[in-house]
Each structure stands twice: as structure tokens, then as C-alpha cells.
Amino acid sequence: MDRYLIVGLGNPGKSYDKTRHNIGFRALQELARKHGLEFRKRADFKGSVAEGQIGTAPVLLLMPLTFMNESGEAVAQIVRYYQIDLSRLLVLTDDVALPLGQLRMKINSGSGGHNGLKSIEDHLQTNRYARLRIGVGDREEGDLTSHVLGRFSEVEEKLIPGVLERAVQSVEIWLDKGITSAMDFANVRI
Structure with a gap:
């Protein structure tokens, strides 16, 4: 069975819940919730995994329980175990270079300085x-690490449900119609 693998990036632990860096986790959790998929911790994959169907597509959802900088280890393990074709891999991640809520879907691009993506590239080669x-x-001022590990303001947090909804729709389009249609939907400036 040719499965799709959708990975949400974030840091494990309650102290990181709802931080900017964990928006990938939140988007993946919303996708799972919408489609009735439940996560289970899998030590062999160093992550929480949900398995099932979205539409007609067989999917695996992975939240690595390594820290962000080591996400590639978990991704590479599950890719190898299930022999995932990389054309069926989608990674959901935060981006400080984009305004809050803006989505950007790409294929075959660099890490953009994101340590989670860099780790995945290193492990998948x-x-x-x-x-x-x-x-x-992006931060108004101050340290980038503090910014991404910080929480959204009260005003920003009110926008997050709509952001997550658009992210989920982008994933659903990717699964149903492919990368080009998903990019056409996701890459619209808001």
C-alpha cells in the first residue's frame, strides 16, 4: 500500500504547547481531529503516529517526539520502515519569514535556516x-529563539483557528489533487 506521510514539526512537552515553533504540531493535530485519527506514541519511530485514511488516501501522520533539531531522525526511521516514496511526504512547519497566517507550499526547496527541516534533509540526504x-x-525586536519559542499574543491566537483550517485544506488538496493544486490554493497572499 502506497501511504502518504504527513509530518508536523514541533517540540515535545507541555511547556512548548501553543508556541510559534509548534504550529506544525497544531496543524497536524487539527487534521487528525477532523478525520477522526488518533495518535499513539511509538518509541520505534521516536514520535506519535496516527494511521488511517483521509478521503481515499492511506496516511500516516507523525509528530516527532525528538526536539525540533533532531526531527530528521524520526522522519527517516518511518520513511525507511514504510518505504515511503518522498513524493508522498509533506512536512508542516513554522516560518518566521512569512506573516502570521500566510501559507507557502513548496517542493524541492532548502531548509531556509529552519533547524527541523535541516535535520530532515540531513537524515534523508x-x-x-x-x-x-x-x-x-517575525519578531519586532529581540532574539529569534525567544520569538519562536514564545506564544502568540491574545490577538494573534484568535486568528490561529482560521490559519489551521487553511493549512488542513491545503493538505487535503495535496492528498486529493496533487502538489500543483495544493500550491495554487496555499500560496495565495492574504
């Missing part, structure tokens, strides 16, 4: 997979 970058906004 390629960047030939799709990624959905979810804009979390």
Missing part, C-alpha cells in the same frame, strides 16, 4: 519532498 510553511510572523 535530500530536499526532494514537499513542505507547507505556516507563517508565524
